[in-house]
Amino acid sequence: MYRYDEFDREFVAARVAQFRDQVARRVSGELSEDNFKPLRLHNGVYLQLHAYMLRVAVPYGTLNSSQMRMLAHIARKYDRDYGHFTTRQNIQFNWPKLADIPDILEDLASVEMHAIQTSGNCIRNVTADHFAGASADEVADPRPYAEILRQWSTIHPEFLFLPRKFKIAVIGSPSDRAAMQFHDIGLEVRKNDQGELGLRVFVGGGLGRTPMIGKLIRDWLPEEDMLSYCEAILRVYNLYGRRDNKYKARIKILVHETGLEELKEDVEVEFERIRDGVLKLPDEDVAAITEYFAPPQFDQIPERSDSIEHAKLDNRSFARWVGQNVSEHSQSGYGIVTVALKGTGEAPGDATSAQMDVLADLGERYSHDELRVSHEQNVILPHVRLSDLKAVYDALLEAGMASPNAGLITDIIACPGLDYCALATARSIPVAQELSQRFADLDRQNDIGELKLKISGCINACGHHHVGHIGILGVDRRGEELYQVTLGGSGDEQAAVGEIIGRGFAADEITNAVETIVDTYLSRRLSDDETFLDAYRRLGPQPFKDALYPAKEAA
């Protein structure tokens, strides 16, 4: 994985020193909150309902065990012994003291991490497929591109005060595990017929109040032009994006209102002007960054591990976990392990310091010192020998992280909601907890099969409810929490925005409503192989409406 060079180290150290000075000026009263706000935002510091919150970037989701250990240390020393992994490959600490934040940033810098641009109207932490460099279907590792983008976007002087935040995601496989098409810019690394690498570029995707699927703006962009093209898009957006209404300020609205063709023309004109300039990527620099992400030294081992096959026969829970949480690796004899941070009744994405330490140890010992965080709020061990799976499982079980529910209905995404977030209109964590309890039965979960359930505590959609197969949005109706349900959303390569199914449900009805939806699916599916999403696409909303609102049907 990427290691800081002298330049990166100096840069981050200088940033920390700069912020330390700013915090001191704030604490002494020299800086008002008003003047301090833009500065703290560019350093990932939010003011939440009860306290300051620090959001730390895990660039493109990749980290090593010493970094994970540092996150555990920070949670233990400066917070309440836990952290929250978000849907943007970040981790949030909910209770740090402002005066401690410079020290936290310095601790982070010591392991090559930072919180730069995890908030504010700027280019945010660049995200990527969490299976990058490991999955069997990969064309090329997206992370070198994400790293170059991370660098270029870091304190880009022109793009720190954009109309709104700006998110970029990169994938390198035909299957989209990063919801790439729901980002302001989505990039897919591809190979052309000559075997050259380039990118397919999508623009104007996003969730929030007005969910939109990204539009294809360029089918083939040579890799050397990546920065010029992104700079051209950002420049056009910065100049023309709306600033009169923050709900219409994302680039998706500009694309929608201007029309893709006209916007594309502006972008292409600017791109043609700058493409042969200073931002052109030299092959050797791309190669040097790519080298950091070279695959680890894999052993030549058989595709099947007999000991594991035996262990599976002996231990049904283990077999279930392997079946659900281990994905196919590009290297024979290895697997990708998803550690679901979704134990029954737990807050999705939360991990204690002790759990983070366990994950760090497992990454170090069994996964070539690599870990990932996913936008689905799970932690990934990307390179595990199949013969080590039992040891990994046992350790996870002991640490309470062996939920065999990756991709199942209880692998819920939920934003922090009203329990923490100042913008929330409803709680989301308690809803997730109740649902996870209701569907706790593993046989039932397995019978239901792949089902993505996503919950947001307000219209900002941090819980990605629009792309949930079942999405839940908490709203406020005259002081009461009400939960609106959308069906049929999908964040993968067959991107779709879920449709609102009807009137919302009260907090004490929503779990039953989800159960009704699931039961309707089970009774209507063609076979066990027809997933919820496939069945919904075939059936449409009507049967679900009929089941949810029977009285209305009678009327």
Place this chain on the structure above:
Amino acid sequence: MSTLFVDGAVHEDRWVSVDGEQPVPEGEDVIVSLAVFEAQSHALVTRNAGRLGVYLEAGDQIEAIADHLDHIVLVALDFPSFADGRAFSKARLLRDRYQFEGQIRATGDIRIDQVSHMRRSGFDAFQVSHQPTIDSLIEDKDSGLDLFYQPAVGDSAERIAGKNWARRAL
């Protein structure tokens, strides 16, 4: 009261701002609003004495003056709020796309922590009202770093080996 900084030093502002109905004073250096410029562009670019500057509000586009840049020696770009970053890209376009070599002056809500970003986007003059920012600029503290992950306008900074996009201030 605002203080004008040009190339890092305090400057007396001899330019006269012209907006609305008032006539353009003969022989003076003037900064006219875009509306004035558009109404009288021919007269303005053919004046015999007095230099010409144009003031663009955040919503005005550079294209509106692009054809006349040969006759314009100063462009003032407004920041109605520090959070409105449009002028960064406009300065960039002026320098890069139109090779504008005159003064680019930032006006409006300018905070010290943005000055270094403005410089790297092409600004070389700052009309500042925010007192702490004025104080810092007088002390020559712009709070910026010397390391950059991207090339900038008229860059004389050193390139970083292996990172063609990064720069270190000389």
